[in-house]
Amino acid sequence: MPTECIPYSETGYFSPLMCDYLAEKNTLKPFYHRFPKLENFEAQIKEKQQSSLTAISQRAILSNALVKQYENVNASKTTLKNIQKLALENTFTITTGHQLNLFTGPLYFLYKIISTINLTTTLQEKHPNHHFVPIYWMASEDHDFDEICFFNYKGKKIRWEREASGAVGELSTEGLAEVLEDFSKKIGISDNAKYLQSLFEDGYVKHNNLTDATRYIANELFKKYGLVIVDGNDKELKKLFIPFVENELFQQTAYKKVLETAEHLTKVNDSYKIQVNPREINLFYINNGIRERIIEHEGVFMVNNTSVRWNSEQIKAEVHAHPERFSPNALLRPLYQEIILPNLCYIGGGGELAYWLELKSYFETVNVTFPMLLLRNSAVVKTQKQSEKMGKLNISNRDLFLKKEDFIAKKVKELSKIEIDFTPQKEHLQQQFEDLYKLAEQTDKSFIGAVAAQEKKQLKGLNHLEKRLLTAQKRMLKDKVSRSTELRETLFPANSLQERKQNFSELYLEYGETLIPTLVKHLQPLSGEFLVLEL
Template structure:
């Protein structure tokens, strides 16, 4: 499919299954395959939002709304807030306002490109829903994963083929990490950027975010606010006393009833029985204890509760008192974070990647047990950005959009077969050989059954010989046509860095260097929030 979007941008789309990069579970979900329907509540189609609105509106209390707004106002106290974001925060007090949410780690300088796609998706879907339901308001939300502790997953980004990395000791929740030492990263990044106007802006943006803010949570809030504040994005830090207070009753149930362990295991068994993988394995208690420099699992030890890798221990009475006095010290793990999010937000839809959706599918029965509405889950927009010159090169090499996504060896082999002046495909010879051996099998069975094994072994040997010959022919043609092969390899490497999806590796700064302030508005127009296909954007 082709179409035009912002200014000189053009978009093409292919199905997610055509890319070969998305799991069977996700492809079945997008097709609304009946095997997957027991694992979600409503599919995120435009017509299903009204029922989701009614359900969430009836469940979400005005007290929860007021607590949410109070917490957000405190979180934004030290930040310059756009009029659009301020209006959205105020509107969250009203029973007619709902959120469209995505979440992401605190990756250095946004990390991979899909950080942008996730947030853009919340904005475009909020706009679309406002058109469809003018009597309601819809707020795009970015949930910062400030309580994560996987520092090695977030301490770098890739820029022009290089890995720009922040080296320091980790420990505790990443949101509380000091930004000390990032001045050295800025120096390295500035050198790589060059001196253009857009390069100067990017260097300044990094400096303002990471050098002028003392911790990673504040730095990330500043960065996301600078990029998306004008669109009314609301940024939520769940590591908040007021929000944790709302979550405390569910924490208590998890501590004493181990709800997630029982319900998620049951749901997971049903998923795996259908051949789908387990994404997240539940623990008996899916909570961490979090204080400065420490984020460790809470483990049941007889009648007591211990904090892993520490000397901290609570009796049942003591842990109830600790939860009541310090709810902020109890942190959900990846499995319970979705529940926390849905308890404190008037949320309709969660937008996430394939891996995220896979663990949401394990959670429906847990939500039911906790009596919390299960949101619609939507696969985030995926895109590949290419220049007009790259697209023309691809067309000149007669590479289709779906071929572009093939593994490199398969793509090269297909192109060699297509442009070679000899027939490298020995399928006809294989078929002929197999027909001949059918007769041999019949003959062996009629004369002496002991020969059947020998005939089969000879058939396998000769078929392997044909495979070997075909591979030798391909290698010979690759050498003969090496210039054409190199052009195919070069164009794929240009748009698939590290031979993987561009969005999982490349940082937005590479494209901002060239397109500047046009980049985000262009993507907002090109990416369809409910299109359900992979988008190729040509600049």
């Protein structure tokens, strides 16, 4: 089962911000607390233990809320024990979060959770006197249905067509039986296909809402590893968030501190893109099928696109009476997670960690311990047959990461019987012009500009000829090159990373029940490298 690890910075698929973070650039150190190295977790544990937010009473609320959330779930003994352990003062969590994408959405859903599971295993070995629980936080309060209503299968979208509003977790699963029928026709009748059909049916057809359906599927895939799935849309958990909701409504600390940090981040490097811009109030109101922003104007609080209005005292009373109706947006959700969980580390993708890096100053201001931030594992999974074909076509793992045009150009040059690289000719030309520059210096310096213009013109001509020759060779070698590009496109669909486009079902059809255990074996969350894995 050969593997190769490639530094993220050499893949070409990760932002300058993430590459600099992974390189621990000094300029980024003000934006995070501790870098996720194994030796740094001991200090994080001690700091979290001292936090008032991890008091025994609060842990009991968390554990009891999860017991209720799991009442109708066929959880493993390991998961149920982990829920009980959350009430103990020496238990800590490693957390990842994800939207409620249809049938898990992109493949990296698995990688997020496996990274989380594997880190807890590593920490348990290193710190045997503590307990470590892997958490999957369901983004059940999101309302962007268009982002989650489909998954890709062999390059085509399988979509759930319906009207939707409000928090997606509360949506009924109506219409998903028809999606199952369409999916079943595409995947065939193998034993692995039958498992996928039953998983989809038991998840979506036999549950009434998207939260319960997603919990069922994630539990079925990962229950043997003790994964605990948290639905933050819970009144008892929201009660713990009340002081911070009030701060958000009346002091607007998040807006002030995050805006300040974002401006600081862009000054560090203008190539860093701000992932999330703060609003003055980063809360939504959830009620009767709506999830709309809360806006304040001249002392009046209103719910956008509705007639709901409160003054300061009225909205404060509403927060205390119905905390479940106040929903954090993407910027405030990290704070909510860290308040209710005894969490040490958050594991996410590059985009997620980019907005977490905007939050450290805000966390410090509201006196909440900032977690360690770990980039989830990334991988390309290829079959033995694909590896053999790559060998015959002289394609290396690193070749796969080249952009499409660069990949094609490289293969054309390798296959061509003539030299397409004009670098020697360009170097010879530049040497000739060096002599002309010296001559101009000795005779008439006014000719230097003319020499430079001629040099530029002739180099441009050589570049043009090189491109024309490459194009001609592409046509001549089209059939041979196409075999290479077709193979690359199966592993990098739509010119993107496999994990961002494919659904796990394609790999499950190939590998069945060995898929997840094999990924658990090979994905090492603290390795800091991209994995190319042959299964």
